[in-house]
Amino acid sequence: MVETLDIEFLRADLQKLLRSSQVGIDRIQTIVQSLRKFSRLDESDYKTVDFHEGIESSLLFLGHRLNPNGDRPQITLIREYSNLPLVSCYPRQLNQAMMHILNNAIDALEEESVEEKILRISTSCIDEQWVRLCIADNGVGISEALQRQVFQPFFTTKLGKQHHNGLGLYVNYQIITEQHQGKLYCHSTPGQGTELIVEIPI
Structure with a gap:
């Protein structure tokens, strides 16, 4: 043998x-x-961190949702990162907010029938005191009236609303504006897509 x-x-x-x-x-x-x-289990305090690390960690966990699987088509990810200084923040909370915003953008693309689904992530320095993160999808967008409500508690535009409590963006808004004295905006054009903009002081 x-x-x-x-x-x-x-x-x-x-x-x-x-x-x-x-x-x-x-x-x-x-x-x-x-x-x-x-x-950041060992970093519940205010820390100075690499902003891009948090984005990339979120993308690692969500990466499977960008790839085609069964009826789910490919989502093209475009990164446009600028050189950023280190940012002082509560890392756990800020990562939580970025994860949820990215997850929302992917949800929006999965619900829409656009032929080529694109998720664009860009970062930039506004000035010496502020950095900006933009997360944009090319879905169908939402109306101006709905844009004024997206950060209100219990509001959701998602299909199958019984599975969504509408608190995600509200909590993110609190994390960014209250805990970090930052800003969170929603810009959307019906038929072209939606962009969420996070601005954080350095």
């Missing part, structure tokens, strides 16, 4: 298995590191 085994085949197969295992280990390590950065 031993004589009939293809040693070279087994050796090649073992190499593939080891490489595959290493890729899996590296992936797990990346997820664990990103989870720690995202949750």
Whole structure:
């Protein structure tokens, strides 16, 4: 029996298995590191952090929603990052807000029938004291009247509203404006898409 085994085949197969295992280990390590950065369990206080790290950690957890799966089409992600200084903030709370805003944008694209679904994330310095994050989708957008309500508690534009309590953007608004003395805007053009803009003092 031993004589009939293809040693070279087994050796090649073992190499593939080891490489595959290493890729899996590296992936797990990346997820664990990103989870720690995202949750900031050891950083409940005001800290100086890399703003982009929080965005990327959120995208790691939401990445599966950008890829095609069954009836769900591909969502094209466009990053337009500027060089930003470190930002002083409550990392856990700010990451929570960014995660929810990104999740909302993906929800909006999944509900719409636009042919090419695009999620655009851009960052910039407003001046020496402020940074800006823009999260934009190319969905059907919402009316001006609805834009005035999006940050109110219990308001939602999502389909299947019984599954949404309408508190997400309201909580995000409190995190950004009250905890961080920042600003949160909604700009939308019906038929063209919606953009949420976060401005945070450095």
